[in-house]
Amino acid sequence: MLPSVTNPLYAKFYQEIERNLAAENYSSLLKIDNDPTHTLEPYLTALKKGKIAGIITSSNLPIYDQNASDLLPIVSFDRHLSKVTVLKCNNLDGGYKIAQKVLSLGKKNILILSGNRADLYPLNDRLKGMLSVFNHYKVNVKTTYIDFESSMMVKKIQIAQIIDSPKFDAICCTDDVTALLVKQHTDEMNYHPLITGFDGTDFIHSFFPELITVKQPIEDITKLMCEILIKKIHHPSKHFESEYIFPVTLLD
Known part of the structure; x- marks a missing residue:
């Protein structure tokens, strides 16, 4: 199921x-x-x-x-x-690892984009891991979501509404598919923030080999x-x- x-x-x-x-x-x-x-x-x-x-x-x-x-x-x-x-x-540790890598690259204005609204209520472990690191170092961070189960067109529209200007220097996504959609949108804007994902599937890696992500075994x-x-x-x-x-x- x-x-x-x-x-x-x-x-x-x-x-x-x-x-x-x-x-x-x-x-x-x-x-x-x-x-x-x-x-x-x-x-x-x-x-x-x-x-x-x-x-x-x-x-x-x-x-x-x-x-x-x-x-x-x-x-x-x-x-x-x-x-x-x-x-x-270990989703919590995965969130830690992503956030620590983002900070090590000097990023200070961060969007966390979840692929599911339910992840925000309460925050799931991936978000908790990221936020615990970002909040500890007092960087500017915003959290929001898209409706992952919606059609591809709806998801692209939602991403375009959320990312309407180059105001973030890193966008951390809670799954690799959302990260790939974000990359497609930001490339069209000629805007190139650091983008991270989560899951580490070979399929996404073939399209987005430079993606920083966490691989599930x-x-x-x-x-x-x-x-x-x-x-x-x-x-x-x-x-x-x-x-x-x-x-x-x-x-x-």
């Missing part, structure tokens, strides 16, 4: 999930759903009826607390759900996710940690 596949990170994530599950003789079905009015309840029903063996999710769809159970074969990527094991990268995360899920399927009472956090690498 993914919120979209427009982000190359999710495309890579699903490719690795499918490969790991196939190696264990499981087939995978992809469902895209990021509707805030939906829940995971229909899929829990299918799980309990034996129509599916397990669930891997990175969608925002919630589970009602009364139906949550750590005995169910469910694992989550980067989304916290009641009584579900979550695997994610997707191969390692998906391998462990599949291992945990299969163990949960066969041994429901086996204990697992509630959270597994993977280190990140700064690509600069």
